[in-house]
Amino acid sequence: MKILFIGSRLYDDIDYYVRQKGIDSILTESNEEAINLDLPDQVFIVPRGMDGPKQIAVTQNVDAIVPLIGIDPPLIQVAQMKEELEKDYGIPVIAANVRAVELTSNKINTKKFYADIGVATPEYQILNSPDDLTLGFPVVLKQGEGQGGKDIKIAHNLEDVNDYFEEYSYALCEKFIEGSEISIEVLGYNGEYVALSPIYKGETTLEGTHPLNKVKLGPSLIDGLDNNLIQHVAYDVARNLDSDGIFEMDFMYSHKEDQLYAIEVNTRPNGTRYLTSATCGINSLCELINMACGDFSLKNIFDKLEYYYSTEIPIGNYHGPEVNEPKKSFDNNDFVVHGPEGYQRITIRAKSKKELENLINELI
Structure with missing residues (x-):
């Protein structure tokens, strides 16, 4: 199996899984000084845009393409490449299609989409x-x-x-909605969708505190709000987007109104993926690889589901015990450290709230 990955910044998150599955890895990157260029089997430095990756995909006869792009601007180009390569060359691109990107990359379009499918939004x-x-x-x-x-x-x-x-x-x-902020990842491929564990990102503030500066918890445990409702609404949004890959959805819950509001959707890898993986045992980036390999199914997801209490804490720089290999996986770890120096975060999991509290005290 030969897979082309686009973008190197997130590649160290999945390098261990690529090797575990025996995949022949090719990576394209526009920055020759980027990180993780030493990890894939082959690397091609290409100009910005999707013409370079598209040419490499065809000439190298790859079996699938997995974009590892965590920012919004290139997503429409990825979607256009997806439709062209899948139609003309039969090469699957594990990413959102043009319609889904157009609906989610513009907040006004997203608002209209919510109205069309009957989902509450502020x-x-x-x-x-x-x-x-x-x-x-x-x-x-x-x-x-x-x-x-x-x-x-x-x-x-x-x-x-x-x-x-x-x-x-x-x-x-x-x-402005006063209440709780929630994120949830939904995975989708070939018409199958599964909503993973909802993540609590803190209460809204009039100061507009950024989520990266808040302590997050998984699963979301909010008085008066059933996680099944969050998962049901998130599933319904993904089903109506009718696309492939990762969907991260942001919600607000108004305690005063007892109302769940949909805020936005991201069709790309996102910042809550470590906490989701810690909470339920499903690594969304690894599932993109499973989609490329034909190993993604609802049964496989449900067979792998685990149940943990977890938290993610901003720490600046970590100075505690060494993380086991693979460092970005919870397979052999109760905690993972991620993010650039000076802005690192630690994501920790345990089987009970008490065990989680004890582990936090040991590590922080």
């Missing part, structure tokens, strides 16, 4: 001027495109809105 309006505002404060101002909290502002008054419009010509204006 009340919103499109502002072309501060004078258009009819929602009551506080509100959340966003741009249609962007990730990681970029271009987002919580406005407490009209002055905040005016300040936002000094930089932007329009805004997606959304009612």
